[in-house]
Amino acid sequence: MLPMDACWISFLMMAELKEMEKLEEPLFILENGDVYTNPTEVKMSQLILPCHANHRGELSTGQLLKWMDTTACLSAERHANCPCVTASVDDIDFEHTLSIGQVVNIKAKVNRAFNTSLEVGITIMCEDPLSGTQWKVCKAFATFVARGSGLGKNTSNNSIAEVQLKPVIPRTSEEQMEYSIAAERRRMRLHHLETIKDLVSSCTIQAESNFEESQSTVPAGMTRVESIELVLPPHANHQSNTFGGQIMAWMESVATISASRFCKGHPVLKSIDMFHFRGPSQVGDRISLKAIVNNAFKTSFEVGVCAEAYHQEDWERKTHINSAFLTFVMLNKDGELSTLPRIKPEPGDGERRYREASARKKIRLDRKYIISRKQTEVPLSVPWDPSNQVYLSYNNISALKMLAAKQNWVLNCTQNKAKLFTLEEGQFLSFKVEMSVSVNIKQVFMLLSDMSRRHEWDTHYHDPYLIALRSVSLPAAPPTEGLVRSEVLCAGFTLSEEEDTRTRITYYIQATPGVLPYITRDITGLSADLCKVFEACNKFLEQNKDMDKVVL
Ligand code: COA
Ligand code: ADP
Numbered sequence: 254m255l256p257m258d259a260c261w262i263s264f265l266m267m268a269e270l271k272e273m274e275k276l277e278e279p280l281f282i283l284e285n286g287d288v289y290t291n292p293t294e295v296k297m298s299q300l301i302l303p304c305h306a307n308h309r310g311e312l313s314t315g316q317l318l319k320w321m322d323t324t325a326c327l328s329a330e331r332h333a334n335c336p337c338v339t340a341s342v343d344d345i346d347f348e349h350t351l352s353i354g355q356v357v358n359i360k361a362k363v364n365r366a367f368n369t370s371l372e373v374g375i376t377i378m379c380e381d382p383l384s385g386t387q388w389k390v391c392k393a394f395a396t397f398v399a400r401g402s403g404l405g406k407n408t409s410n411n412s413i414a415e416v417q418l419k420p421v422i423p424r425t426s427e428e429q430m431e432y433s434i435a436a437e438r439r440r441m442r443l444h445h446l447e448t449i450k451d452l453v454s455s456c457t458i459q460a461e462s463n464f465e466e467s468q469s470t471v472p473a474g475m476t477r478v479e480s481i482e483l484v485l486p487p488h489a490n491h492q493s494n495t496f497g498g499q500i501m502a503w504m505e506s507v508a509t510i511s512a513s514r515f516c517k518g519h520p521v522l523k524s525i526d527m528f529h530f531r532g533p534s535q536v537g538d539r540i541s542l543k544a545i546v547n548n549a550f551k552t553s554f555e556v557g558v559c560a561e562a563y564h565q566e567d568w569e570r571k572t573h574i575n576s577a578f579l580t581f582v583m584l585n586k587d588g589e590l591s592t593l594p595r596i597k598p599e600p601g602d603g604e605r606r607y608r609e610a611s612a613r614k615k616i617r618l619d620r621k622y623i624i625s626r627k628q629t630e631v632p633l634s635v636p637w638d639p640s641n642q643v644y645l646s647y648n649n650i651s652a653l654k655m656l657a658a659k660q661n662w663v664l665n666c667t668q669n670k671a672k673l674f675t676l677e678e679g680q681f682l683s684f685k686v687e688m689s690v691s692v693n694i695k696q697v698f699m700l701l702s703d704m705s706r707r708h709e710w711d712t713h714y715h716d717p718y719l720i721a722l723r724s725v726s727l728p729a730a731p732p733t734e735g736l737v738r739s740e741v742l743c744a745g746f747t748l749s750e751e752e753d754t755r756t757r758i759t760y761y762i763q764a765t766p767g768v769l770p771y772i773t774r775d776i777t778g779l780s781a782d783l784c785k786v787f788e789a790c791n792k793f794l795e796q797n798k799d800m801d802k803v804v805l
Contacts (some may be wrong), residue, residue: 281425289424293363295328301353307519312351314522315502317377318342320359321393322498325373326490328361329397332371333418336490337397339497340370341442342528344617349379349390350521356380358387364428365435366418370398372435394438400492430658434651441647445527453612469594471515473603476546476556476596478511484538484562495534500560503542504577508556511544512581515554516593520581523553526613532572534562541571548598548610552590553582555610578613652743656683656761668784670791683743683763686784690791692798694756697748700797701758701790710793711786760787 281289297320299305305316322339329337351357358378365372377390399416423432480503482488488499505522512520534540544558556579561571583591598607662674662685674685690697700706744762751757 291362291424291428293328293332293421295324295331295361297324297359299357299359301351301355301357303353306353309350309519310353312353312355312357313502313505314347314525315505317351317357318501318505319496319498320357321361321375321377322395322496322501324359325361325375325395326397326496326498328363328373329371329399332363332366332421333397333399333416335416336400336492336494337371338400338494338533339528339530340396340398341530342396342497342501343394343438343442344524344527345391345393346524347391347522349388351379351390354382356382357390363421364394364431365439366421367439369416369418370396370439371418371421372396372438374431394435395497396439396442400494426658426660430655433654433658437647437650437654442527445529449613449616453609470597471546471549471594472597473546473599473607476511476515476544478507478514478542478544480507480510480542482540482542484534484536484540486536489536493536495536495538495540497528497530500530500534500540500575501528501577503540504544504558504560504575505579507542507544508558508577508579509581511546511556511558512554512579515546515549515556515596516581516583516591518583520583522579523582524580524617526578526580526617528575528577530575532562532574534572534574537564538562539565539568540574545603545606546596547578547603547606548614549593549596550614551592553580553614554593554596555580555613557606557610578610580614580617649743649745652763653745653747653761656743656763657747657759659683666784669788671784671787673784683761685759685761686787687757687759688787688791689751689755689757690794691755692794693754694748694750696798696800697756697758697794700794700800701746701748706793710789758790 283289299320301312303310305312307313322342326337326339356379358380360376360378361373363371364374373395375393375395377392378387379390380387399418401416421432423429482503484495484499486493489495505525509520509522512522539562541561541563542558544556547555547557549555557576558579559576560574562574563569563571583593585591596607598604659676662676665673665675667673671686671688674687676683676685692700742763745760747759747761749757749759
C-alpha cells in the first residue's frame with residue numbers, strides 16, 4: 254500500500270524533467286554580487302588511462318563506480334562534518350561509454366539531509382580534451398549515512414551514534430527542485446525491497462518450464478563465479494570502513510566474468526539495479542563474491558551477484574554485505590544486439606532466481622518506461638498495472654512539483670475567488686487555478702484526496718473510481734472510433750497553509766495537443782467553467798470543514 258499523498262495526486266512528467274538536463278546551470282548571483290556555489294559541491298576530474306579501461310579501451314564501470322562513490326562520500330561528509338558510509342545507490346542505466354584519453358568530470362552535491370542519512374546527486378560528464386566538447390553521461394543518486402563516533406545504537410565498533418544532520422537550505426531553483434523530489438526518491442528507496450518482494454510474488458510470468466537441452470542452451474552452472482578479495486587500507490576510508498564503491502567495483506567485475514562465460518564473448522553492461530549496503534566491512538575483512546546468470550531473455554540477460562564479509566579467524570560466520578542484479582547485452586561485430594542462447598537454471602534456488610529475474614525484468618522495463626526522461630520516445634499514457642504503481646506515484650509527484658516550480662505563469666483571469674493562470678511551452682499548455690479557503694489544511698487534504706467525494710464539487714468527474722489523474726491506458730477501455738483521445742501529462746493539487754484556519758489551494762493541469770483544440774476553442778468558456786468548479790469546491794470544503802474522520 255502506498256502512502257496516501259503519493260497515491261492521490263496524479264500524472265505524467267517528463268516534459269519537465271528535461272529542464273534539468275541542461276549542461277550549463279545558470280549562475281546564481283548572491284545579494285553581495287558574488288556567484289553562488291553550493292557549499293557541498295565536490296568535483297573530481299580523471300583522465301581515463303589504460304589501467305582504468307577494459308579490453309575495448311573503454312572505462313570500466315567498476316572504476317567509474319569507485320570515483321562516483323568517493324566524490325559523493327566527500328560531498329556527504331562536507332555537509333555532515335563526520336564520517337559517512339554508503340547506504341545505497343539508485344538504479345543506474347549506462348547508455349554511453351567513455352574511452353581512454355577522455356576526461357571524466359564528476360560533480361556531487363547534497364540534495365537533502367534527512368535524520369542520519371542524506372541524498373547526494375552525482376552528475377557524470379565526459380570531456381574530449383582535444384575538441385573541448387563535453388556531454389552528460391548519466392546522473393545517479395546515492396544515499397549516505399552519517400556515522401558519529403562513540404557508542405551508538407549498534408553494538409559493533411562501527412556504531413552509529415545518534416547523529417541529527419543539519420538541514421540543507423536549497424538556494425537556486427534547481428536545488429529547490431532536487432530538494433523537494435529527494436523526499437519522493439527516499440520514499441521509493443525505502444519501499445524498494447518491499448516493492449520487489451510484492452511484485453515478485455504477484456507478477457504473472459509466463460511459465461517457461463521447457464528447459465530442453467539444445468545447442469543454444471547454456472547450463473547456469475557454467476556461469477558460476479566465486480572469488481575472494483582482501484580489504485586493504487587503499488580500499489577503505491580514514492575510518493577503515495570499506496568504500497561502497499570498491500565493493501560495487503568488485504561485484505561488477507565478477508558479474509562481468511559470469512556474463513562472459515554465458516555469452517562466450519565480451520558483454521556490455523546496460524544497467525545495475527539499486528545497490529543496498531546491508532552491512533559494513535572493514536580493513537582486514539575477506540569479501541566473498543559469488544555470481545551466476547539468473548536468466549537470459551532474447552537480447553539481454555541478468556547476472557546476480559552476492560557479496561559477504563568474514564574474518565579470517567571466524568570464516569564460517571559471514572555477514573551479507575550486498576546483492577546486486579546487473580543486466581548485460583551482447584553486441585555483434587556491427588554493433589547490433591545479438592540473440593542470446595537460453596539458460597538452463599539449476600534446480601532449487603536456480604529455478605527460483607530464474608523466475609524472480611523475469612519479474613525483475615518486467616519491473617525494470619516498467620520503471621524505465623515511466624521514469625525514463627525520453628518522453629519523445631514513448632507514448633504519453635503508460636499502461637496501468639498495479640506493479641508500476643510506485644513508479645507512477647514517484648513521477649506524478651515529481652512532475653507536479655516541477656510544474657508548480659515554474660516561474661513564467663501568466664495570469665489569465667480572476668473570477669470570484671479563483672485566479673486562473675496559463676503557461677505555454679512548446680506544444681504543451683498548462684493551467685493553474687489558485688484560491689484561498691477558510692478551511693484548515695489537514696481537512697482540505699483529507700477532503701480533496703477522497704476521490705469518492707470528488708463528484709460533489711467537480712461535475713467533470715462522474716465516476717470517481719475510474720479517474721486516472723495521470724493518463725494511463727487501460728485494456729478495458731480501448732480507443733473509440735470517431736472520438737479524440739486527449740492525455741493529461743500532469744494534474745494535481747498543492748496545498749499550503751496561510752494561517753491556522755486558511756489554506757491556499759492550487760490546482761495544476763498540463764495537457765497534450767489533443768486537448769488544445771477543446772481549450773483554445775473557448776478560453777473564456779473554459780475559464781468560466783474551471784472557476785465554477787472551484788466555486789463548488791470551495792462550497793464543498795466549507796460545508797465539510799468540521800467533519801473529522803481521519804487523523805493524518
Ligand atoms: N537506502 C537508503 N537509505 C536507507 C536504506 C536504503 N536502502 N535503508 C536505510 N536507510 C536509511 C534510513 O532512512 C535512515 O535514514 P534517516 O535516519 O535519515 O531516516 C538510516 O539509513 C538508518 O536507518 P535504520 O533504520 O537504522 O537502518 P538500518 O539499521 O537498516 O541501517 C545502514 C542502514 C545503511 C546504516 C546499515 O545497513 C549499514 O550500516 N550498512 C552498511 C553501510 C556501509 O558500511 N557501507 C559501505 C560499504 S560496505
Ligand atoms: P537471491 O538468492 O534471493 O537472488 P542472494 O542475495 O542470495 O539473493 O543472491 C543474490 C544473487 O547472487 C543471486 O540471485 C545469484 O545470482 C547470486 N548468487 C547467490 N549465491 C550464489 C552462489 N552460491 N553462487 C553463485 N551465485 C550466487
